[in-house]
Structures are given as C-alpha cells and as structure tokens.
Amino acid sequence: MTTIAFIGLGNMGNPMAANLVKAGHKVIGFDLIPENLALAKEHGLTIAEDAQGAVKEADVVITMLPAGKHVLSVYGEIAPWAPKGALFIDSSTIDVESARKAHAIARENRLLSVDAPVSGGTGGAAAGSLTFMAGGSKEAFARAEPVLQPMAGRIVHCGDDGAGQAAKICNNMILGISMIGVAEAFVLGEKLGLSHQALFDVASTSSGQCWSLTTYCPVPGPVPASPANRDYKPGFAAALMLKDLKLSQEAAQAAGAATPLGAEAAQLYALFNAQGGGGADFSGIINFLRGANG
Ligand code: NAD
Known part of the structure; x- marks a missing residue:
C-alpha cells in the first residue's frame, strides 16, 4: 500500500483517485470545492484540511488541476512540506514551459517528478483505461509506472522533463x-x-x-x-x-x-x-x- 496525496478532484481527478483507492492505496485528497471533496469521501478518500496537510506523509503526490498557473502555485505551496524523495506526478494538461518549471521546483526540494498528462476523458478516468504520456527521468518513471497502473490502459515514457506534455x-x-x-x-x-x-x-x-x-x-x-x-x-x-x-x-x-x-x-x-x-x-x-x- 502506498500513501498517495491527490490534489484536484474535479471531473477527472475524482474518478482517477477512486481507482487508486480500489487498488488498495491510502489516498488523501484535497480540492477547493466542497462538493468535490464530499464525492471523494464517498469514493473512500481521506480528506485533508489543506494541500500541505495532504502531502505531509505522502510517498506520491498526484495533481490534476486546470492549467499551468495552478500547478506552479500548488507545487510552490506543497513541495517544501512533502517528505524528501517523494514522487510528484502532474497529470494536468499544461504548457511545456510550466511543466519544466514544475520539475525544477520538485528538484529544488529533493523530490522526484513526472509530467504525465492523459488522454481518454472522463469515461477513461472512470474505467481506469487512460493513456498516460510521461516525461521525466528513468528513475522517476520507474517509480511512477506501478502507481499509474490502476488508472491506465496504456503508459508511454515519452522522454525527459516536459516530454509527456x-x-x-x-x-x-x-x-x-x-x-x-x-x-x-x-x-x-x-x-x-x-x-x-x-x-x-x-x-x-x-x-x-x-x-x-x-x-x-x-x-x-x-x-x-x-x-x-x-x-x-x-x-x-x-x-x-x-x-x-x-x-x-x-x-x-x-x-x-x-x-x-x-x-x-x-x-x-x-x-x-x-x-x-x-x-x-x-x-x-x-x-x-x-x-x-x-
Ligand atoms: P475540473 O475543473 O473538473 O477539475 C479541476 C479541479 O482542480 C477543480 O475541482 C478545482 O477546484 C481544483 N483546483 C483548482 N485549483 C486548486 C488548488 N489550488 N488546490 C486544490 N484544488 C484546486 O477539470 P478536469 O476536467 O478534471 O481537468 C483537469 C485537467 O485534466 C485539465 O488540465 C484538463 O485539461 C485535463 N484533461 C481533461 C480531460 C476531460 O475530458 N475533462 C481529458 C484529458 C485531460
């Protein structure tokens, strides 16, 4: 069992996190919208009071947020609070430049990181059949692959930082x-x-x-x-x-x-x-x- 923090529990994040719970992981969730948190609770997630609280004991942190500015702001907020050596996976669809900046924030905080946007939509998120396109080091990808598996139909390592985006x-x-x-x-x-x-x-x-x-x-x-x-x-x-x-x-x-x-x-x-x-x-x-x- 891995402890996973999941930040961004919207149309995609909520069903993705639910599949991680079904796979036997402890998933601690955070979102800004109370209705999304209530649904996540029904899916078996533990709800944190804030994003920092969600990541404090996490082995893996997954973000599923609207755009690059949200990812960079959340990374800045949580990276110092996550245990050193934790793995950060950003599955939002964002610009390549922001994705590379997010990797840099992770590195500065001695964290591993992967950009792993998805294809397959809300249907694929619910069915656990998303295609993940991952960018990052071989070491980070090797750690990310088994975590992504319960949400994925296919996982492709596309190259270094930003290659997934x-x-x-x-x-x-x-x-x-x-x-x-x-x-x-x-x-x-x-x-x-x-x-x-x-x-x-x-x-x-x-x-x-x-x-x-x-x-x-x-x-x-x-x-x-x-x-x-x-x-x-x-x-x-x-x-x-x-x-x-x-x-x-x-x-x-x-x-x-x-x-x-x-x-x-x-x-x-x-x-x-x-x-x-x-x-x-x-x-x-x-x-x-x-x-x-x-
Ligand atoms: P969404 O708007 O339903 O969900 C985003 C969630 O992020 C919201 O619940 C919002 O409250 C939360 N959020 C925003 N800022 C936050 C913060 N600071 N802290 C915590 N939570 C915060 O969007 P979605 O459809 O789930 O899409 C998420 C990402 O996935 C986007 O980048 C989108 O482009 C991508 N994507 C979506 C689809 C799709 O079919 N919906 C398919 C592939 C990729």
Missing part, C-alpha cells in the same frame, strides 16, 4: 485538425447529395479513415456512441480542445515550428467557442461549419 499537445493538435477535416467532408458531402452513411462506409475503410471519423463521427447515425447522437453533449468539450490547441500554438511559436493547420484549427475553435459552442463536444464544430457555409 509535448506528446499530449501534439496528439491533440492532430485531433483538432482531423475533426475539422472530417466535419468539412460531411458538410461538402451534404451539399453534393451524399448520405452520411455512404460517406462513412467509404471513408472509414479508405484513406480518409481516422479516430475523428470512426470513434467521434460528427454526424448522428454511423457511430451510435459518438456525441453527435446525443446532441453533442461532451465527451470532450470544445473549450478544452481550444485550450489544447492554444497550448500547441504557444509551443510552436516558442520552438519556431511551422504549424499552419494547427493555427487555423485554433482560430476555428476560438470562433466556435465565441459563438457559445464551448460547452458542446468538440465534434459539434460541424454545426459551426454548416453556419459558416451559409
């Missing part, structure tokens, strides 16, 4: 671009009198095949489990896709990488969000594109 934003840039591509093809097909099913049957077994088509198909019908069949209820909200596309654009600018389609995808999702689409699944961009086409 780099893999995450590159993957989600592909996803944002491919969803727009698939949605545009359906909108064009509609104008050409092609049925959704016919286009799906061809593209899903041809060179247009991709996850945005075969798992999150943006029109109702061909893939019954896709959010399009439940009025685009997320799933993966368009606001989160915009967040990830902005992170990839910031990283591209800092690294001097040319990502013109990533930039265009970020702009289209920003417009979709500005028109009130942020709470819808990201595949709902097809409705925005239909509007844009008149």
